[in-house]
Structures are given as structure tokens and as C-alpha cells.
Amino acid sequence: MRRWSVVGAALCVLAAGCSGEAGDPAEEAAASGEGWTVLVYSIADTDLEPYLLADLTEFAGVGSNENLQIAAMVDRAADYSTDPLLGLDDWVGAKYLSLGQGEVTELADLGEVDTGDPAALSDFIAQGIADHPAENYALVISDHGASWPGVGGDExxxxxxxxxxxxxSGIGEGLAEAGVEKLDLLGFDACLMATYETASAMAPLADRMIASQELEPGHGWDYGAFQVLADDPATDVDTLGAAIVDGYQAQAEAEGTGADITLSMLDLGQMGAVDEALATFSAALTDRVADVAPVVGRERETVLGFGRDADPTVxxxxxDLGLLASEIGVEALDVSDEADALVTAINDAVVHEVTGPAALGASGLSIYFPPTEELLDPDYASVESAQAWGAFLASYYDAGDAIPAEEQPEFQNAGGQAEVFFDQDGLNLVGTFDLAAADNLATATIGYGQVAADGSVVFFGEEPAEIADDGSGIALGIYDLTTMTISDGEDTSYAYLTLNYDDEAEVATIDVPLAYYAPGADDYEDVILSITFDPESGDVLNETYYGYNPQAGTFGELYADPTGLIVPKLLVVAPDGTASWEPASDIGLYADLPSLQYDFEPLPSGTELYAELTVADFGGNSDSVWAQVVVP
Structure with missing residues (x-):
């Protein structure tokens, strides 16, 4: 990797935007170490480049002055945007910049830089502080996020x-080289980074951390919130953090993306107490795992989750850690004290947060919890801050593996066929399971689709079903006999939906798997269309494309060209049980999101329909009943 601190220092002598002329107020403030310096590490060498350029333009609307200095390292890609940045022509590779009021000054052209190399980050921090000394420092890292695996994805x-x-290491070494003990604020303008694992790892590096539990819309933060620093150099970090968090919410609501947002500011000085409380809670769960595992499994299935996908491997x-601990504590009284202590520690650490209606009640911190060991990423074992929690997960999976065969789910329906009846709600599937499995059950779902001529089933969707709590051993799934369609105004396609509904949040979310073809592209990108709506009125509150990068393991809003094409995918199960995701149509729809229309069309009378009701225990053991019927 190219080391560039010497180049940056040399250019500072020549660039008025860096060193200023004699008597320049910004130079005098820097020399005396007053006010704030904000460093922006903009990993724009990804499909988020257009959004990140907009963020920098937004930040330049505040601009540097005698109270605030803004420096950025911006690494751009070759293919996603050719737009200039505040008069600076398009470039490929990285540049070290100073953001003025409505303008940008190039301090160094760095060429190709691997932004995933911690040395690049440490160099930028050390150089940025050396060139822009201040009393207070903030670092914002902006790009795709992946939760505990990290951030970035330099293409x-x-x-x-x-x-x-x-x-x-990158932040720590950069601060050490600059002679700064820690940052006042560390921010992740990226998806999914408000996790226990992240906050615990970053605790020694900053006083406060701002991040989102959920996927972030592409517009990200409102950088106009930093105006509080330009107005008053004595602004403290909590005032700044509250402005950023509240500004994010206001911008999301203005952009129509506020339904499922989260953003929290964490007091990293409180993370030692969270570490201790989580270790104690994890140990209590591990010690009592044989008794509490069924409770944990049920609560895991219903607790608020983030970055969901119909494909469990994605x-x-x-x-949500706070909600998970709280619900486990209510249902498993022998660990309630430890759960309460963890919830209290989290509440003390999360000093300010906002949530949209789809994330109502979010605690501000998430934690990694795959439902089965098969879905556990082995790299998680290397996360230093998660050792106690990882030990509990191992014991939990062992308890699931130890469920005796006679206590695993088994329906009693003859021939595995569900009892079936139609009513005003649609198709009802009823199964009766052996009560020996009742205490271990964690979830129930109903899936439904059309029977094709070759005997395969083309599934339209999956949604939660119910398990009776009266000791009857009955499970019930209801399908309303409609299929979701998406139209661009010219063509219409069926779509597969995964429905998530939270009674307390009073909103519902539909996740639709799609293939996205950029204009002129032969290959597609896997995308989720996330739609949040009011189930009472049917009004759509939020709709966003989110892309998954399998190479980097990161998520982010997809910048979809309106002239690109989307093709919804349906789950097809062949007669031999082989499952695959196939295009719903050979005609693509234009990807112009505001123009898309959604509908739920009743299945025509006479449609041959297959439906399957499944119950599963916390160990991942499951059984199903099915029915093949004709729509009346």
C-alpha cells in the first residue's frame, strides 16, 4: 500500500486550504488546538459512491471555519459515478481533501489505496490530526457495514x-502516532454496526460511538447536523451526538425512509459494565442451558432482528440484545436477575437513540445469534469481545443437538396431511403434534405455492403460523389465497414475500427477493426489496432496495438505475425436493422504485395449490404437514 503521509505534509505547505496564509483564522485555531476536527474516511470505491459524494457535498454546506475543520479521505470507483465533487473533476482512487464552505481543496492524490488495510486508516488519522490540530476529534467511517465482521468492501x-x-488497530495506531489518547466521537455511517461486538471492541478508542442496528438508507446521516460545531467550538460531544442522531431521523422522514431506521449514541465508557453484565448473563444461561434453552429459542424467534433475508445463509x-435479555428474564426467572442487570447496563450505555415504527422498542445494541449451529460463521470465534457469548452459543447448540428423538417435533396427522378448511380468512391448515415436543418448540410457519404441471411447487411466500398454548398440541397456519404482484406500469410479475409482523410496532414488513440487472449488464445482483407498511390501512411507509455483497459480506442500499431491470424471484421445489430460486417471469420490470405498484391478487378459482405447515424446536428439528387443494 502506498504510504502518503510525507506527500500530504508536503502539499500542506502549498495548499492554502490546508495551512492557510498568515493571519488565517482557521490556521490560528488549529495552532492553538481549539474547536473540533472531523475526519471522514469515505470508502466510496463501492456501489454507494453516489450516496457518499452527496454526503460530502452536504458536509461542505457546513464547511470548515475558525471553529471546525473537516478533512476527508475519499476513495472512488471507476464505474458508479462520473460526477465532480464540488468542482473537483471525477477521479479513480483516493484523494486527501479539505472541505470548505461549498468547496473542496485537494491536499494529496493518493492513487489506488486499499481502504480495507488498517494502515491506510491509521495514516489518514495521523495525517489528518497533524494537519488539523484541535481540542476535540471525531472520526466518521462511511460505507457498507456487516455488523461484527466489520465495514467496507473496497472493490x-x-x-x-x-x-x-x-x-x-488502524484507529489506535493512528491516534498513537498523532499523540491523541482517544477520539471524542467515533461514527459508523454504515449498516448494522450498532452491535455489542463493535461497541466493546471500540470502547478504548473513543468516548462516544454512533451507529445503526438496522440497514441504513443510502442517504445516510444528515451532515448538516455538524453545523452545531461550526456555530460553537465549545459544543460538547453529547450535544453533537444528539444533533447527528436527531438529524438522521428528520432527514429519513423527509426522504420517506423513516419507517425502519435506528441510530444510537453509545457512551463507550459504560461498555465495561456491559461487558461484565453480558459475561455474567452468558454464564448463567450456560450453567442452566438444559432448562432455559427452550425459552431462549422461542424468544430468539420473535425478538426484533436486523438485516433479515429470506435466505438464512444470507x-x-x-x-436486539436488550429486548432479548428482557424477554428471557421474564420467561426464565432463574436468570432474571442477570438479565435485568444486562438490560440496565445497556440502558446506561445508550445515551440517545431514535427508531422508526418498525423498530419500536429497539435497545440500541444488537448481538449475533444464529438459530442453529449450521448457520454460525466460524469466524465469530475470533471476535475477542464475544468470547463469553460465544461459549453460551456453543452450549445452546449442544442442548439442541441433545434433544431426544422422542421429544422432537412429530405431527400425528395421518399420512402427514393437514386438516383443511376454508373460511373468510382463506385456507386454514391444522396439524396436531406429539405433546412430548411441546416444551421445546420455538417457531411455526406456513408456506404456500402453486403446483406446476411437472409436479414441482412454485412458492409464493412464507409467514408465521400459530402454536396453541392450551396444551392441545395444535398448530394453525392461515393463507389468505392472494399472491403479491409488482408492476412498473407496463408489465406485472408475481413476487415471493416473507412477512414479518410485530403487534407492538403496529407495522409489518415484507421482504421480496429480486435479481437486479444494471443497464447493459448480463449478470444480476441479488437484492432484497424491503417494504414497510401499515397493515390496517395498507399504506406503504417505506420501500428500499438493499444489496448483499457476498465477497465482502456487507449490506447497503442499492443505488438502482431507474432504467435497470428487476426480476422477482420465486422459490421452486422440484418433485425430488431440490429447491432453487427462479425468475418469476422472463420479462423484467423497470427498477424505478417510486413508480412500482404493489397489489395482492386473489388466486383464480380452480388453482391447484400446495401449502405446508411446519413447526420447529430450538435445535432446528422440524416436522411438517401439507395439503394439496383446489381454490374454490
Whole structure:
């Protein structure tokens, strides 16, 4: 990697935007170490480049003055945007910049830089502080996020990312070289980074951390919030953090993306107490795992989650830690004291947060919790801050493996066929399971689709079903006999939906798997269309494309060209049981999101329909009953 601190220092002598002329107020403030310096590490060598350029333009609306200095390292890609940045022509590679009021000054052209190399981050921090000394420092890292695996995905460097260890070393070494003990504020303008694992790892590096539990819309933060620093150099970090968090919410609501947002500011000085409380809670769960595992499994299935996907191998498996601990404590009284202590510690650490209606009640911190060991990423074992929690997960999976065969789910229906009846709600599937499995059950779902001529089933969707709590051993799934369609105004396609509904949040979310073809592209990108709506009125509150990068393991809003094409995918199960995701149509729809229309069309009378009701225990053991019927 190219070392550039000497180049940056040399250019500072020549660039008025860096060193200023004699008597320049910004130079005098820097020399005396007053006010704030904000460093922006903008990993724009990804499909988020257009959004990140907009953020920098937004930040330049505040601009540097005698109270505030803004420096950025901006690494751009070759293919996603050719737009200039505040008069600076398009470029490929990285540049070290100073953001003025409505303008930008190039301090160094760095060429190709691997932003996933912690040395690049540490160099930028050390140089940025040396060139822009101040009393207070903030660092914002902006790009795709992946929760505990890290942040980034530099496409010119093999989708290189910064892991938590690399973030810690890169930031720590940069601060040490600059002679600064810690940052006042560390921010992740990226998806999914408000996790216990991240906050615990970053605790030695900053007083406060701002991040989102959920996927972030592409517009990200409102950088106009930093105006509080330009107005008053004595602004404290909590005032700044509250302005950023509240500004994010206001901008999301103005952009129509506020339904499922989260953003929290964490007091990293409180993370030692959270570490201790989580270790104690984890140990209590491990010690009592045989008794509490069924409760944990049920609560894991219903707790608020983030970065969901219909494909469990892509789902992030991030669960809200505060809500999970709280619900386990209510249902498992022998660990309630430890659960309460953890919830209290989290509440003390989360000093300010906002949530949209789809994330109502979010605690501000998530944690990794795959439902089964098969879905556990083996790299999680290397996360230093998660050793106690990882030990509990191991014991939990062992308890699931130890469920005796006679206590695993088994329906009693003859021939595996469900009892079936139609009513005003649609198709009802009823199964009766052996009560020996009742205490271990964690979830129930109903899936439904049309029977094709070759005997395969083309599934339209999956949604939660119910398990009776009266000791009857009955499970019930209801399908309303409609299929979701998406139209661009010219063509219409069926779509597969995964429905998530939270009674307390009073909103519902539909996740639709799609293939996105950029204009002129032969290959597609896997995308989720996330739609949040009011189930009472049917009004759509939020709709966003989110892309998953399998090379980097990161998520982010997809910048979809309106002239690109989307093709919804349906789950097809062949007669031999082989499952695959196939295009719903050979005609693509234009990807112009505001123009898309959604509907739920009743299935025509006479449609041959297959439906399947499944119950599963906390160990991942499951059984199903099915029915093949004709729509009346």
C-alpha cells in the first residue's frame, strides 16, 4: 500500500486550504488546538459512491471555519459515478481533501489505496490530526457495514474490508502516532454496526460511538447536523451526538425512509459494565442451558432482528440484545436477575437513540445469534469481545443437538396431511403434534405455492403460523389465497414475500427477493426489496432496495438505475425436493422504485395449490404437514 503521509505534509505547505496564509483564522485555531476536527474516511470505491459524494457535498454546506475543520479521505470507483465533487473533476482512487464552505481543496492524490488495510486508516488519522490540530476529534467511517465482521468492501482491492480487529488497530495506531489518547466521537455511517461486538471492541478508542442496528438508507446521516460545531467550538460531544442522531431521523422522514431506521449514541465508557453484565448473563444461561434453552429459542424467534433475508445463509442473524435479555428474564426467572442487570447496563450505555415504527422498542445494541449451529460463521470465534457469548452459543447448540428423538417435533396427522378448511380468512391448515415436543418448540410457519404441471411447487411466500398454548398440541397456519404482484406500469410479475409482523410496532414488513440487472449488464445482483407498511390501512411507509455483497459480506442500499431491470424471484421445489430460486417471469420490470405498484391478487378459482405447515424446536428439528387443494 502506498504510504502518503510525507506527500500530504508536503502539499500542506502549498495548499492554502490546508495551512492557510498568515493571519488565517482557521490556521490560528488549529495552532492553538481549539474547536473540533472531523475526519471522514469515505470508502466510496463501492456501489454507494453516489450516496457518499452527496454526503460530502452536504458536509461542505457546513464547511470548515475558525471553529471546525473537516478533512476527508475519499476513495472512488471507476464505474458508479462520473460526477465532480464540488468542482473537483471525477477521479479513480483516493484523494486527501479539505472541505470548505461549498468547496473542496485537494491536499494529496493518493492513487489506488486499499481502504480495507488498517494502515491506510491509521495514516489518514495521523495525517489528518497533524494537519488539523484541535481540542476535540471525531472520526466518521462511511460505507457498507456487516455488523461484527466489520465495514467496507473496497472493490478495487478484492472487496477488502476492515474487521473489528483491523478497525481497532488502524484507529489506535493512528491516534498513537498523532499523540491523541482517544477520539471524542467515533461514527459508523454504515449498516448494522450498532452491535455489542463493535461497541466493546471500540470502547478504548473513543468516548462516544454512533451507529445503526438496522440497514441504513443510502442517504445516510444528515451532515448538516455538524453545523452545531461550526456555530460553537465549545459544543460538547453529547450535544453533537444528539444533533447527528436527531438529524438522521428528520432527514429519513423527509426522504420517506423513516419507517425502519435506528441510530444510537453509545457512551463507550459504560461498555465495561456491559461487558461484565453480558459475561455474567452468558454464564448463567450456560450453567442452566438444559432448562432455559427452550425459552431462549422461542424468544430468539420473535425478538426484533436486523438485516433479515429470506435466505438464512444470507440473513445477518443480528438480534436486539436488550429486548432479548428482557424477554428471557421474564420467561426464565432463574436468570432474571442477570438479565435485568444486562438490560440496565445497556440502558446506561445508550445515551440517545431514535427508531422508526418498525423498530419500536429497539435497545440500541444488537448481538449475533444464529438459530442453529449450521448457520454460525466460524469466524465469530475470533471476535475477542464475544468470547463469553460465544461459549453460551456453543452450549445452546449442544442442548439442541441433545434433544431426544422422542421429544422432537412429530405431527400425528395421518399420512402427514393437514386438516383443511376454508373460511373468510382463506385456507386454514391444522396439524396436531406429539405433546412430548411441546416444551421445546420455538417457531411455526406456513408456506404456500402453486403446483406446476411437472409436479414441482412454485412458492409464493412464507409467514408465521400459530402454536396453541392450551396444551392441545395444535398448530394453525392461515393463507389468505392472494399472491403479491409488482408492476412498473407496463408489465406485472408475481413476487415471493416473507412477512414479518410485530403487534407492538403496529407495522409489518415484507421482504421480496429480486435479481437486479444494471443497464447493459448480463449478470444480476441479488437484492432484497424491503417494504414497510401499515397493515390496517395498507399504506406503504417505506420501500428500499438493499444489496448483499457476498465477497465482502456487507449490506447497503442499492443505488438502482431507474432504467435497470428487476426480476422477482420465486422459490421452486422440484418433485425430488431440490429447491432453487427462479425468475418469476422472463420479462423484467423497470427498477424505478417510486413508480412500482404493489397489489395482492386473489388466486383464480380452480388453482391447484400446495401449502405446508411446519413447526420447529430450538435445535432446528422440524416436522411438517401439507395439503394439496383446489381454490374454490
Amino acid at each position: 478495487s482491492a478484492g472487496h477488502s474490508t476492515l474487521t473489528l480487529d483491523e478497525l481497532r 440473513d445477518t442473524h443480528m438480534a
